[in-house]
Amino acid sequence: NAGVMQNPRHLVRRRGQEARLRCSPMKGHSHVYWYRQLPEEGLKFMVYLQKENIIDESGMPKERFSAEFPKEGPSILRIQQVVRGDSAAYFCASSPNEVSHGYTFGSGTRLTVV
């Protein structure tokens, strides 16, 4: 069991470019969560997805950010027209169901906007 796989581990983008972050959940997990960790802060919830459905996106910025979890393939967090303030570590977690206690987190993608 490879655990939750996130790629890339590090991503550098220039202001105005698009960033795509990928998350492959653990085998058998159909629930995916994305969290963002800004420098010197704890993690903040962004979005919760099940296969082909966004269940809760209350933590997503209203503009430029989107997420999907298609029937086949990894979950994607997409940031359009990145700005310096988007520089952060983005963590994905998966669970087999919504009442699971304690998800499995990936190692994160560290986005740097230059």
Add this chain to the structure above:
Amino acid sequence: AQSVTQLDSHVSVSEGTPVLLRCNYSSSYSPSLFWYVQHPNKGLQLLLKYTSAATLVKGINGFEAEFKKSETSFHLTKPSAHMSDAAEYFCVVSEGGATNKLIFGTGTLLAVQP
């Protein structure tokens, strides 16, 4: 709404001495509580979790935490610190409900001196 407060942003101990990382929670019902550890530039690892069973919870690497409802606390302890324990520690509460998203504290950075 659920929340957690980590009372110390930095804790420094000597190797071989006890560790105490403090956390208070706020919840309108019996919460699920967790401690996660994050080593530098790494992902999050679950140390232990409380889900309304025994109030003294034992985790990995010799850590344990005690749920005290009367004090609304969930402090993390270890009898003897090891150099490899140096990391950031997050106290986390589960929001429960349909999404079960996690609410993170701001973290405590543990330094272990030789």
